[in-house]
Amino acid sequence: MAMKSKHQRLILALLALVAVTAAGLLAASALKDEAAYFYTPEDAKVKGVEPGKAIRLGGMVVKGSLKKAADGVTIRFDVTDGKATVPATFTGIAPDLFRQGSGVVAEGSFDGPVTRGGTFVATELLAKHDERYMPRELEGMTYNETTHQMQDAK
């Protein structure tokens, strides 16, 4: 049983190496699934997303698309990246600065195949929570660009 050999240090170093490699491999394999975690509406339409798979959907809220449901806590809106538009719903208290024509990153999943009109059911809206905040994934989309994109989307 005893590790009397002088190789104990080597064994420990190898163990550490194995552990770090294992961490790397585990992370890499999980990231392969999760790297697709962020979708734009175009990604969702072109690549497709399994219904029920947790993703982040990012884009701009189409002007005039925001509607409140009768229960008072559900909202419906369309998310666009200029190239494609998908419908979304959210039940909850929308962030204060969530409004039409602003960027939004929503966490949730589609309730059906995107190509056949599936709706994105958001569980969390990571809209701007102060004037200066922009979801990191939407950086580079300037306001002009986005209004432009929204006109294109019509």
Add this chain to the structure above:
Amino acid sequence: MIAEFGLGALWMAAALAALQLLLAGFGVAQRRDDLLAGVRPVAVAQAMLCCAAFASLIALFLRSDMSVLLVAMNSHSAKPWLYKFAGTWGNHEGSMLLWVAVMGIAGAAVALVERGLRRDTHMATLGAQAAISLGFYAFLLFASNPFARLYPAAPDGKGLNPLLQDPGLAFHPPTLYLGYVGLSVAFSFAVGALLTRRVDAHFARAMRPWVLAAWVLLTLGITAGSYWAYYELGWGGWWFWDPVENASLMPWLAATALLHSVTVLATRDALRAWTVMLAVVAFSMSMVGTFLVRSGILTSVHAFAVDPERGSFILGLLVVYIGGALALFGARVGTVREGKQFEALSRETMLVVNNLLLTVILGIVLIGTLYPLMTEAFGRKVSVGPPYFDSVAGPIALVLMLAMVVGPLVRWRRDAARAVGTRLIWPGMAAVVGFVLLAFLAWGRIGVLPFLGLAVAAAVTIGSVMPLVGRNLRRTPLFTWGMVIAHFGCAVSLAGMASDAAFTTEKLVAMRPGDQIETAGWIVRFERVMPLAGPNWVAMQGDMAVSRGEGRTVTMHPQSRFFPDPPTDTTESAILTRWNGQLYVVLGDQLEDGRWQMRIWWKPFVTLIWLGGGLIALGGALALVGRERRGWMLRWRQRRNAAEEAAA
């Protein structure tokens, strides 16, 4: 004048840090006692000047001196004094000044208090500490001067982000910084020991209290930050896997590993190179965290400055220090003699298991945090979020918890498998009973991870107190109590996390004043909404009468606040704490038809999360006192004897 005094003090502190580095460097290299004699006084003077600079900045904020750019950008004369005070470090420059001030204090403490190290190692350690400080002084003076003047002075300031206007700001960042910077001491110890070729049990015993102290403060800082996010953001969550949260978790993971390996080195003189390596890694993680937060490379509430120059400066510091330390490690690791060997079934092996698992979790969190930055360099934007961290780090954390049950029940040096098995009967039974009970009560209704989490928490609860079984409790050393309490705290925290994930009930409704709903046994009645004015905000405040069973009716007051400077809305949740959980109420927006959005959670045993965090920190503090008390007593007695002799 105060600003110029502060800036002057900062420059002088930087000069003294340079002097400290030179004295220690030449003194150690040429064995010149006359040079070394200067190191400790210089370290203390440097700390005093640095604190004077920080005190100046606090004074400027308290006086709302709008001729100072930093104050004008981040403060407002109408703010309550507590937030003027805490707002000193609620911005980039101020928080970096806090960082160097804390570093100066830590350096002075090493100079004044440390008695266990050999003199040359001690001096080399102080030199390393000065080298780190110097980099951060340069960063402050050249890239983020907190004392820059604004001409003409602003009529009033731009105000502090209202999310930061909370008593939490006064406590959370300084505690966390004390922890981060405490790890810089461990780093300096490692560098000092490598330079003077003194990596041994003696060195480990000297380093251990510093690691323990840093770890206790990090634990407290993270726990406080988590509770702050929980009540302030109004999302009902307590951990979001936000990069900035990860930035504080990574040093904690490394410090936890270091804490355990340094014990192996101190007790059994094994794991020498590994412990030194971990000390380097732990502080590197503090620096990576600072880089992530301060460079503005990640957008979050915490990232105050989006300034590429600063980012590259910190990245430069990161490369120099980590690269330098790793190069030194590579050059000197050959001179670190192999430590003592140990048997396959021994406490040492279990602590190696602990270290490996912690390292794996650290790697997973690090990769997940940096991955979006790496892909973005190749033009692809991705998010890595809770699904990744929960599913990958979660199960390994549970395995680590199980190892934590076994570890303390295995003897140092060598143990018999059968004896260990016998000691594991009770924790094993607890896990099985917990599992069966849960399967019976909640099978299929709760997720796999919370389910296993609760079962493991049961095992850890029993396992953590097993080291006390059969001992005379009054004669059990304080540091054993510390370990038991810290491990018990892990079980408590895990139980809280799993319970919150498994049993939280949420109600989301639109209510009119007078409406009443029922959730999880609570009856919540919406009485009215009234406008309310605070010192620098106005709010709509709801009156919610809540009661459960026969209990007394309590009124809760969730608010929706508006801050004019800068214009921001925030929600102030109302939280009612009972022994078995918290009722959490958020007031949302008013609809066109007059109803108000209302979000109500009942979170069973969620408080255990932070209670556990507190217990973990308490355990660390007890271990620290337990280990050091003997030394303190000895020194006190020596001093008294010396005084008596002098008197006689």
